Amino acid sequence: MLKHEDIIAAIPHALSGVDLPELGPRISGKVRDIYRQNGRRVLITTDRLSAFDRIIGLVPYKGQVLNQLSAFWFDATAHIIPNHVLSVPDPNVTVARECRPYPVEVIVRGYITGVTTTSLWYHYERGVRELYGLRLPDGLQKNDPLPQPVITPTTKATTGHDERLTRDDILARKLVPPDQWEQIERAALALFAYGQEVARRAELILVDTKYEFGWSDDLNRPVLIDEVHTPDSSRFWRAETYEERVGAGLEPQNFDKEFIRLWYAARGYRGEGEPPPLPVELAVQASLRYITVYEMLTGRPFEPAAYPAGPRIREALL
Numbered sequence: 001m002l003k004h005e006d007i008i009a010a011i012p013h014a015l016s017g018v019d020l021p022e023l024g025p026r027i028s029g030k031v032r033d034i035y036r037q038n039g040r041r042v043l044i045t046t047d048r049l050s051a052f053d054r055i056i057g058l059v060p061y062k063g064q065v066l067n068q069l070s071a072f073w074f075d076a077t078a079h080i081i082p083n084h085v086l087s088v089p090d091p092n093v094t095v096a097r098e099c100r101p102y103p104v105e106v107i108v109r110g111y112i113t114g115v116t117t118t119s120l121w122y123h124y125e126r127g128v129r130e131l132y133g134l135r136l137p138d139g140l141q142k143n144d145p146l147p148q149p150v151i152t153p154t155t156k157a158t159t160g161h162d163e164r165l166t167r168d169d170i171l172a173r174k175l176v177p178p179d180q181w182e183q184i185e186r187a188a189l190a191l192f193a194y195g196q197e198v199a200r201r202a203e204l205i206l207v208d209t210k211y212e213f214g215w216s217d218d219l220n221r222p223v224l225i226d227e228v229h230t231p232d233s234s235r236f237w238r239a240e241t242y243e244e245r246v247g248a249g250l251e252p253q254n255f256d257k258e259f260i261r262l263w264y265a266a267r268g269y270r271g272e273g274e275p276p277p278l279p280v281e282l283a284v285q286a287s288l289r290y291i292t293v294y295e296m297l298t299g300r301p302f303e304p305a306a307y308p309a310g311p312r313i314r315e316a317l318l
């Protein structure tokens, strides 16, 4: 296991991006650098940390954890739905089938929590019982399990904020054809059930997560794309302390980015203007959490790949 000082030493080498002009124009998401090549999408997961919809700093080994954890889940869930992975030529790189992403983020929630306006708890606390086309029972407390996991889709907004959707909206607005939406719903619930089971064996609770699906011309069907059950796309709580903490009115111990949002919020930053720089200690704590989740979920020791990562990735791809 990497130690605190190993991660501090890695900070100056954390991967901010990879320039490979030989592969064509670079497309940059918030976290990934992407190159498109005849039906394939090269996804390089960097160490960029996003929060408040912007990049706030670099976290050593985060890119490797996300890429290898997604690879683990894609492999483990191939019996539920086919996915975009063609190969993983480097710890930070996945070569995927280029798909046509549906303009819907498929969020599945097993618990009622959150603070943002797309979260269930935000509305429930204000008395709302009907949203996303779902009916919620009375009497739930923050961080309680839902009677059963639910799908709460949102638009995948290219600009601005994500908008809540119901199944009827998705069909009426023809965002996804009905038969494909049905396949997607079934896959999403099965993926979530499987994810919860694996998480539970690792003494974690998979609280909620976001899936993306895309149409694959190769496979002639919807497939799972992007990333799966990572701390960037999911909330994880420690199972062991959940009951006790929630019973005492405390927040569950989390392994997601919530502690970073809280640190910024405590300093009065809520997403307006330039964020204060990510402090070294916060980057180290984030790195350790990402690595810990990886080890718990996969049951494998994390094997840090060599820094600097740029030359290594270039060699794997060219």
Ligand SMILES: Nc1ncnc2c1ncn2[C@@H]1O[C@H](COP(=O)(O)OP(=O)(O)OP(=O)(O)O)[C@@H](O)[C@H]1O
Pocket: 028, 029, 030, 031, 032, 033, 034, 041, 084, 096, 097, 098, 099, 100, 101, 158, 212, 214, 225, 226, 227
């Ligand atoms: N197989 C695939 N085919 C097509 N697009 C994909 C595939 N897998 C992932 N994507 C897209 O690639 C991008 C991944 O980059 P990244 O995660 O950095 O983006 P993001 O910050 O989450 O979102 P944005 O694209 O809005 O910046 C996402 O837009 C995702 O929808």
Ligand SMILES: [Mg+2]
Pocket: 029, 031, 226
């Ligand atoms: Mg993303």
